[in-house]
Amino acid sequence: MAVVWDMSQWTQAWRIDSLQPTVRSSGTRTTTSGTIMYGRTAGGANQSVTNGNSNSGANSGGGASGGAQGHDKLKIGFCTDLDKSVLVNNFEKRGWHQVNGDDDWHFYWAGVQTCRNIFSVDSGYRMHDNQMINHFPNHYELSRKDLLVKNIKRYRKDLERDGNPLAEKTESNNSSGTRYLYLDFVPTTFVLPADYNMFVEEYRKFPLSTWIMKPCGKSQGAGIFLINKLSKLKKWSREAKGPFHPQIAKESYVISRYIDNPLLIGGKKFDLRLYVLVASFRPLKAYLFKQGFCRFCTVKYDTSVTELDNMYVHLTNVSVQKHGGEYNTLHGGKWSVQNLALYLEGTRGKEVTDRLFGAISWLIVHSLRAVAPVMASDRHCFECYGYDIIIDNALKPWLVEVNASPSLTSTTVNDRILKYKLIDNILSVVLPPDGVPDVRWNKVPSADALGNFELLIDEELAAQDEQHQNSSSNTHSKTSKMGSRWK
DSSP: OOOOOOHHHHHHHTSGGGOOOOEEETTEEEOOBOSOOSSOOOOGGGGSOOOTTSOGGGOOSSHHHHTTTTOTTOOOEEEESSOOHHHHHHHHHTTOEEOOTTSOOSEEEOOHHHHHHHHOGGGOOOOOTTOEESSOTTTHHHHSHHHHHHHHHHHHHHHHHTTOGGGOEEEOSSSSSEEESSSOOSOOEEEETTTHHHHHHHHHHSTTOOEEEEETTOOTTTTOEEESSHHHHHHHHHHHTSTTOHHHHHOOEEEEEOOOSBOEETTEEEEEEEEEEEEEETTEEEEEESOOEEEEOSSOOOOSGGGTTOHHHHOOOHHHHTTSTTOOTTTTTEEEHHHHHHHHHHHTOHHHHHHHHHHHHHHHHHHHHHHGGGSOOOTTBOEEEEEEEEEBTTSOEEEEEEESSOOOOOSSHHHHHHHHHHHHHHHHHHSOTTSOOOTTSOOOOOTGGGTTEEEEEEHHHHHHHHHHHHHHOSTTTTTTTTOBTTO
């Protein structure tokens, strides 16, 4: 289905002024879309490069076009563990040359294990100011399923302890007790075997519920299965302790309440894969790639017990679906997010659609805020995360998981174009305007350098805005305490 989409409309769908919710404070209802941390065109006075080696005339745009005018003697060497043309072609387009990891490199697109080795205390490796790498040292705080849940739970508890209105609770419809009114974006989840007794207690309150089991350290649908009876979990536990599965016994699993009322299109379940670029965790600087996509199951959704083990019904991972008999190699079972927005506007209305995408942005920002305090925010690092999100039939988004190494394999022509553009735009955002890696740069890309990325949050710019607002007027000091919704 070929659809022409007006990207200006798409941008508006993701702006902060369309987001929910409003936060209640002191008995009044106050909208909190005040500061411009989302959808802001970065640049202006903060746009100049702080690179001590660069010429003042070298600030001509994003990383792709700036070249190395301010570093005439610096020939940029790149290194990568992945033999992917979308990477190498983008690097070579910039005039970079490939080197080995043992050589003097400036830009390393590494696998997670290589990154851990580089940052290991035992390695003794120290990066210089003109080196960048594509992972944060402890990215697993966000990408491991058990740690993500732990960090989000801690984040909510900290806000609750501080009396922050974001931690307000309300009565829950489908689980015991209460739920968070504004931060309820992950399904009820327990870590096994540690939380087994708590899980059993929750399960017995809702014995007809379905749960999904996932190994904490795996991806691409490996090791996932659904259960709707406690006996099935006990059977799995017994088998896991047997001599044929010694590796399973050592693994931690998360077990989450299954979203059994997903939004269906054409009768099929789908999820969203969105790309989120983090340039810094402290201060938090994050960007959303507007060209995400939906991944569809190849078999129509069916909640019957007979289909509980049919992963072609329940798992949207391309690595799973491509082995199904109904898999379409032409479109790869994918649909652009722009097409999804257009479909929802036509079937549910624009206001509801805008609110959904606003809630997705809200979800992403607060998941990043949850891990920011424990993340090692090294200035040499940036990271592109693959966010997997399920939308239920009430148009509520749920965070399923976050991938630190989203696949760069292309399954279709459109997929290849998208991922080539993704890498190109990442480089333009994280590199200074002259295109030379430099950790002394203030990491504020120009509007042109953003490409298809849009600013989700920049705490540094927001703090400057707030400081400016406070200095320009003291008469509104009481009403401005709520500040931005992202706080």
